[in-house]
Amino acid sequence: WGIFITGRGSHHKSNNGRVNMASVFDSCWFLWFLPVCYEQWWALFASISPYAWATTGIALAIGLSVLGAAWGIFITGSSLVGAAIKAPRIQSKNLISVIFCEAVAIYGVIIAIIMQTKLVYESSPSSSFAGYGLFAAGLVVGLSNLFCGICVGITGSACALSDAQNPTLFVKILIIEIFGSAFGLFGVIVGIIMVGKCSFE
Amino acid sequence: MAPGGMAAFNVDDGYLEAIVRGYRAGILSSTDYANLCQCENLEDLRMHLSSTDYGNLMQNEPAPIATATIAEYCTRKVVDEFRAIRTQAIKPLSMFLDYLTYPYMIDNLVLLITGTLHNRDISELVDKCHPLGLFDSMASLCIASTPEELYREILVDTPLAPYFQELVSLDDLTDLNIEIIRNTLYKAYLEDFHRFCGTLGGATREIMQQILEFEADRRAINITMNSIGTEITRDQRSTLFPSIGALAGEGHVRLARADEVASVRSAVDGYGLYRSLLQVVEDNPEKNLEDAFFEHEVKLCRLAFEQQFHYGVFYAFLRLKEQEIRNIVWIAECISQNQKLRISNYIPIF
Numbered sequence: 028w029g030i031f032i033t034g035r036g037s038h039h040k041s042n043n044g045r046v047n048m049a050s051v052f053d054s055c056w057f058l059w060f061l062p063v064c065y066e067q068w069w070a071l072f073a074s075i076s077p078y079a080w081a082t083t084g085i086a087l088a089i090g091l092s093v094l095g096a097a098w099g100i101f102i103t104g105s106s107l108v109g110a111a112i113k114a115p116r117i118q119s120k121n122l123i124s125v126i127f128c129e130a131v132a133i134y135g136v137i138i139a140i141i142m143q144t145k146l147v148y149e150s151s152p153s154s155s156f157a158g159y160g161l162f163a164a165g166l167v168v169g170l171s172n173l174f175c176g177i178c179v180g181i182t183g184s185a186c187a188l189s190d191a192q193n194p195t196l197f198v199k200i201l202i203i204e205i206f207g208s209a210f211g212l213f214g215v216i217v218g219i220i221m222v223g224k225c226s227f228e
Numbered sequence: 229m230a231p232g233g234m235a236a237f238n239v240d241d242g243y244l245e246a247i248v249r250g251y252r253a254g255i256l257s258s259t260d261y262a263n264l265c266q267c268e269n270l271e272d273l274r275m276h277l278s279s280t281d282y283g284n285l286m287q288n289e290p291a292p293i294a295t296a297t298i299a300e301y302c303t304r305k306v307v308d309e310f311r312a313i314r315t316q317a318i319k320p321l322s323m324f325l326d327y328l329t330y331p332y333m334i335d336n337l338v339l340l341i342t343g344t345l346h347n348r349d350i351s352e353l354v355d356k357c358h359p360l361g362l363f364d365s366m367a368s369l370c371i372a373s374t375p376e377e378l379y380r381e382i383l384v385d386t387p388l389a390p391y392f393q394e395l396v397s398l399d400d401l402t403d404l405n406i407e408i409i410r411n412t413l414y415k416a417y418l419e420d421f422h423r424f425c426g427t428l429g430g431a432t433r434e435i436m437q438q439i440l441e442f443e444a445d446r447r448a449i450n451i452t453m454n455s456i457g458t459e460i461t462r463d464q465r466s467t468l469f470p471s472i473g474a475l476a477g478e479g480h481v482r483l484a485r486a487d488e489v490a491s492v493r494s495a496v497d498g499y500g501l502y503r504s505l506l507q508v509v510e511d512n513p514e515k516n517l518e519d520a521f522f523e524h525e526v527k528l529c530r531l532a533f534e535q536q537f538h539y540g541v542f543y544a545f546l547r548l549k550e551q552e553i554r555n556i557v558w559i560a561e562c563i564s565q566n567q568k569l570r571i572s573n574y575i576p577i578f
Binding site for chain 2: 105107110113114191192
């Protein structure tokens with residue numbers, strides 16, 4: 028009935044005499060989303076090597092963490108540089124905000140190193156659990172560090188500007204930043220627990 | 229992301245916002261004003277000013293310093309600070325800062341046209357122009373005799389050109405017509421700026437539109453008060469009101485019909501803010517309407533500094549510095565004319 032829908036669909040027999048589905052659906056791409064094709068999609072998904080998942084997870088862990096840290100540092104840094112012109116005393120204390128952002132990138136590096144120790148190549152991998160687990164751990168750490176970095180950056184910028192106006196505000200806003208940097212730690216803890224269960228052997 | 233967005237504002241404008249906040253920290257505080265009020269003469273005033281952010285600006289001026297000189301130096305400092313920010317800005321902040329200079333351009337233009345009408349020398353008029361509102365073809369303004377010529381020959385290249393569209397019906401440049409020119413240009417500018425802030429979005433739109441709507445209402449009330457008893461007709465008066473603000477619509481219709489101060493008060497009676505401002509003026513014989521409006525403007529500008537990551541701080545900084553210069557000039561005049569009773573009628577900022 029697929030031929031009926033396409034009208035002019037060409038069908039020719041493949042090697043074993045079975046109909047080649049791909050050529051039937053050539054002319055109408057959206058027919059690939061009919062329920063009859065779902066098995067094909069699942070076969071495609073299941074055939075992705077677990078090592079692809081695992082290495083993507085490692086890339087996400089460090090990539091997104093560094094993105095978050097860099098974002099936070101540029102937000103804080105531009106405000107800090109401008110505010111320190113009129114109030115030079117703020118420059119050394121407010122480097123703490125930059126250090127908090129940097130810590131986020133370091134969390135990503137640590138997790139990536141731990142994850143890569145689990146990558147042991149076997150020619151017929153028995154466990155796709157490890158692949159999915161490492162991917163998810165990478166996503167957990169990467170996303171939590173991304174948002175942590177942005178949060179600490181924005182708060183750090185506010186901290187620099189308030190400190191320039193009124194020195195008593197520095198410690199109070201720093202407390203907000205400390206709460207913000209806890210998000211990265213949450214991600215790292217969960218990531219380490221997940222990675223602990225993954226093993227390719 | 230819109231200039232009101234937290235996460236990407238600092239890419240282009242974070243440094244300049246931090247610099248403006250540094251300048252804001254240098255605005256005179258109440259203790260500074262208390263010190264200035266205690267001064268016996270202008271030399272003392274100069275000495276006290278040199279211990280504030282103004283520094284040794286006026287050091288090289290010879291001993292009997294005049295109020296006008298003090299005002300000139302303070303203005304020059306503000307202009308330098310504004311230009312330092314403007315040269316480092318990129319779009320859309322550079323467009324926003326350009327919009328901030330257009331009122332000065334309009335004032336300079338009107339000054340030059342009035343001066344030419346009364347046959348003053350153009351070069352001494354150019355010296356009196358506000359430095360933030362200079363434009364290229366200023367010296368050639370004496371040639372024009374009608375607004376249409378003015379536009380066609382001279383102003384077609386300036387940023388004020390789009391604001392001239394409503395002026396083609398005026399025939400010559402008389403004194404009354406010049407005031408109408410000023411108000412029409414300013415009305416077109418306010419509406420354009422309001423629309424521009426709307427396109428910027430985010431916190432910039434919220435804060436700037438609130439300030440500009442107050443500005444539009446204030447102008448409507450001032451135009452009404454000033455045109456009571458003059459030969460401006462009602463229709464002419466209502467074409468001068470900007471079409472933004474709380475008073476737009478019903479309020480403008482009532483204001484256009486007002487012929488005396490009491491009817492102005494009843495026209496704005498339904499609008500809480502303006503009713504309370506006019507009430508304050510009525511209760512307090514020492515205060516006039518201008519002061520009440522300036523106070524409210526200072527309050528709105530102070531609030532603009534409470535939020536981060538928006539362009540309102542640049543506008544607010546310029547307005548607060550203007551108010552500070554007005555305050556310093558008031559105090560200096562009171563000192564030099566020995567009228568110490570009214571010296572504390574300045575408007576405190578922070």
